[in-house]
Structure formats: structure tokens, C-alpha cells
Amino acid sequence: MKKLSHLNKTLAIISLFILTISCTKNKQNDENITGTSTSASEVLGVSQYNINSFPLNKLVCDPFSTDPVPSPKHGIKASLWYRGLGQLRYYTVMDYLLHTTHSEQNLFFSSINVPTRLFSTGFPIETGGSIEDDNHEKLIEYFALKMESQLTLGNTSEPGTYELAILSDDGAVLKIKDPASTSNSFETLINNDGDTPTKMKCSNRLLEITSESQIPLELYYYQGPKYHIANMLIWRKVSSNSTPGSDPLCNHAGNKLFFDPDLDSKPLAWNDLASRGWKVISPENFLLPNNNQDTSSTSSDSNFNACYQGEAPVISNFQVVEQLATDISFSWTTDVDSTGLMLVTNLDTGIKTTTQTDNLLRRNHSILVTGLQPQTRYRFQAIAFSNSLGRTFSEAIDVTTF
Structure with missing residues (x-):
């Protein structure tokens, strides 16, 4: 007292x-x-x-999902780039990050779960309105995201060997920093870059994930011309001697192959993937990266999900x-x-x-x-x-x- x-x-x-x-x-x-x-x-x-x-007039909370995050330490932190006036059209995600306009907005996502759909809602800001391009129009095309998090098993996933895959429209690249590796740098696990209808790309190797694992990840995604959009990070538990990329739908693409965007993203071939053990990685499996701490304030924590309620x-x-x-x-x-x-x-x-x-x-x-x-x-x-x-x-x- x-x-x-x-x-x-x-x-x-x-x-x-x-x-x-x-x-x-x-x-x-x-x-x-x-x-x-x-x-x-x-x-x-x-x-x-x-x-x-994270000022509210510069904050965007997941426009694609209403799934809550389990705690202020869960989630995915993202940065946004968009094609500005007079800028060229690009066809790879890194070109967007290197040559387009970096937005000052902070974005948080609960998961990476966007089935093929029509995208016209944009990125709503927490104080009202939406992110606009340089023409003061709602941003719905020609943008890129750098998404950062840590992959963990949470309470419902079992330790073991996992295969990861991406479904994306347009390009996406997944990089990880595997604690089991001797390298301290990020490696590309999935490269699904380039303009494409919704395409499934599978990881080039398997991951051993324990109950203690916290695997840093960076997912780079870009959306080219409107209106279709898709971005899903999925996984399945496999045997340690499985061959990565052996699923029959790896490298297959089509805007009405996995989901029907004209029927509220009705599952199509996604049902086949689910029957083979593929699941969307859930919000409990994403922890915020450890490098998000703002050292300007020593008395209060600045490494948190500002969209947590x-x-x-x-x-x-x-x-x-x-x-x-x-x-x-x-x-x-x-x-x-x-x-x-x-x-x-x-x-x-x-x-x-x-x-x-x-x-x-x-x-x-x-x-x-x-x-x-x-x-x-x-x-x-x-x-x-x-x-x-x-x-x-x-x-x-x-x-x-x-």
C-alpha cells in the first residue's frame, strides 16, 4: 500500500x-x-x-476479417505501399516496395485469410474514412503489403512437421527465419510472385515446429489491377518424409478454381484441399514480432496490437x-x-x-x-x-x- x-x-x-x-x-x-x-x-x-x-487517425484494423485476436501480443503488423501519381505499373512485390509510395498508416491483421473475392471496400481508418491514393480515391488496386509476425503452434496445433502454402491473387512471397537453421537471415520459403489469378504455391521445404517455436516471418503481397483479390496462408501437418509441393493443386491457378468470388467466396477446390488436411493458419498462431518496440517510451509497452479490444x-x-x-x-x-x-x-x-x-x-x-x-x-x-x-x-x- x-x-x-x-x-x-x-x-x-x-x-x-x-x-x-x-x-x-x-x-x-x-x-x-x-x-x-x-x-x-x-x-x-x-x-x-x-x-x-499507433495514432487512431493512422490505424487500419483488419479489413478482411472480423476474427478477434487472442491477446494484445497476437497478430500481424503490416506496412503499406501504393502506386502514386506518375509512377509505373510494377509486376513484382519488391518493385512495389522499392519504387512506389510508402503509406504512413499502421495496419494490423488477425490472420492471412482472404479467399478469392471482389475487393472494393478499401482500408478503413479507425477515425473514419479510408486510405486514399494520390487521386484522393479509395485505394483498392496497385498496392503492396509487408506483413510481419511470428509463427507459433498456439494451444490447438500439435508439434511436428508442417507444409505451408499460399493462395494469392496477385503475387506473394513468404520468407522465414528458421530458428533451427544456422543462418540468421530470412530465407524464401514460398515464391508466388507476379500477376496471377488465384494461384496455389507450396513451400520448397518442410518445417519442424515444436511447442516452443516462434518462427519470424515476412509475407510480401501485392494487388495489381482491381477487382479480384486473394491472400491465404495455409498449412497442414505431414509426415517427416513427405515431399513438399506434392499436393495435386500446387502451382494451379484460376479465379474460380478454389473459391467463387461471384457467390460470396463459395468454396470449390478448397474443399479438396481441406479434405487433404490443409487449414488456414488461425489468429492464435501469429505472435507480433519482437522488433516492434518503440524505445522513445520506457514506461509503457509499445509492442502491442493496437486493434485489440x-x-x-x-x-x-x-x-x-x-x-x-x-x-x-x-x-x-x-x-x-x-x-x-x-x-x-x-x-x-x-x-x-x-x-x-x-x-x-x-x-x-x-x-x-x-x-x-x-x-x-x-x-x-x-x-x-x-x-x-x-x-x-x-x-x-x-x-x-x-
Whole structure:
């Protein structure tokens, strides 16, 4: 109790200082909006996660699957590249990574499970809207993903020998760093690169996976012209003397071979694969890579799945406390210990800004928002994060500055 009391006193003193927190903003945003915590209420602890590591206006949660991840340490972290104005069309995934535009968005996936389908939804951002190309159109073609994770057996898969395969439209390349190998570099396990209808490519060797294995992987995928898309990482348990690539469907391709995209991805030849033991690798088999730690924050963990949903706080009494021309203060309460920040939308430009947080846990919150433009319409929402990564948006308050 003495240690907790001392922590509370120390954090309470810290929280009384005015912390000017820099905002996270889009490239085209010339505003310098900041959020400053002005709460003098009791500080109840420090968030175990550094919420500033993955700003919500730069976060995309798996647009292909609603499967939950088992924990904040599970999942697949991805980076995105897309063909910008005046850039050539490319036909290999590495050309996309080397020669196209790198997006500032952070993406998290629960698994790699996209049966052949029509893709028109794009990549929804957590604060609203979708990732756009340089023509300000929804990004649905000519993009590439670098997906990083660690392959593990989880609780339901047995140790043993495994064969992996990819079903993709268009190209995909899987690289792994096998702990059983003497090499410390990534090796290509599956090369399914190039423009193609949905094609099955099988691994060039088998993997021995134990209950302790955590195999780093990188999966590179690109989508060429719209609309068909597919990207599935699958495996099956085999005998140690099996021949890799011996499945009859390895190297076969067709947009209506494995699934029917016109009938809600109805399984076709996929049923044959399933009968031979092939399964989609599930969310419990993906652990986040260990190299994702943000060393700028030593007190809170930044190696976590920002799309994980824990206990969501309930926000009450969100209100404007005071407005002084281009500075506005807000307050609200939460039913559980939470850290808070503000989502600010410029209604004249559509640009969304998220302020940063001090990562301190409270139940009574107040923030002063500064750097607003005069005579401009804004929409404000409080965002609360619980210590288990549950998050809640408040109702919106619209204000016009003086």
C-alpha cells in the first residue's frame, strides 16, 4: 500500500504540470493542434501500453476479417505501399516496395485469410474514412503489403512437421527465419510472385515446429489491377518424409478454381484441399514480432496490437468547460481507469487530428485543445483507452472558433 500511495503522489504531482502534447496529423494538415492534460484529479497509475505508438487517425484494423485476436501480443503488423501519381505499373512485390509510395498508416491483421473475392471496400481508418491514393480515391488496386509476425503452434496445433502454402491473387512471397537453421537471415520459403489469378504455391521445404517455436516471418503481397483479390496462408501437418509441393493443386491457378468470388467466396477446390488436411493458419498462431518496440517510451509497452479490444470504458459528462477564441477546454469522466485524448475534425477541410496522451490513468479527465484556426468549424470527440486496450469514442461536440 505504501508503494501504491507513493506512486499516486508522484504521478499526481506530475499530472499537475501542464504537458504540451504534440498532435498527430496528416501530411497535408498545416494546423498545429495540441492537447494538454489539465486534470488535477488523482492519478491511478500508468497505462501499460504506450497509446501514442499507433495514432487512431493512422490505424487500419483488419479489413478482411472480423476474427478477434487472442491477446494484445497476437497478430500481424503490416506496412503499406501504393502506386502514386506518375509512377509505373510494377509486376513484382519488391518493385512495389522499392519504387512506389510508402503509406504512413499502421495496419494490423488477425490472420492471412482472404479467399478469392471482389475487393472494393478499401482500408478503413479507425477515425473514419479510408486510405486514399494520390487521386484522393479509395485505394483498392496497385498496392503492396509487408506483413510481419511470428509463427507459433498456439494451444490447438500439435508439434511436428508442417507444409505451408499460399493462395494469392496477385503475387506473394513468404520468407522465414528458421530458428533451427544456422543462418540468421530470412530465407524464401514460398515464391508466388507476379500477376496471377488465384494461384496455389507450396513451400520448397518442410518445417519442424515444436511447442516452443516462434518462427519470424515476412509475407510480401501485392494487388495489381482491381477487382479480384486473394491472400491465404495455409498449412497442414505431414509426415517427416513427405515431399513438399506434392499436393495435386500446387502451382494451379484460376479465379474460380478454389473459391467463387461471384457467390460470396463459395468454396470449390478448397474443399479438396481441406479434405487433404490443409487449414488456414488461425489468429492464435501469429505472435507480433519482437522488433516492434518503440524505445522513445520506457514506461509503457509499445509492442502491442493496437486493434485489440479489451474492456471498453464508458464515457460520461463530455462537455466544453471553457472557450477562449482558438483554445477550448473539455472534461469528461470514465467508469474505469483510463487514459484520454481528443479527436479533432476540421469540418471545413475534413482533416482529422488526434492529440497525444500522457499515458496516465484517471477517471476524471480534462484536456485543453490549442492551435485551432479562427472562425473555423470543428468537431470534438473524447477517446478513452482502458488499461486493457479497450477504447471508446464519446459523442461529438461541434464548435465554431472566434
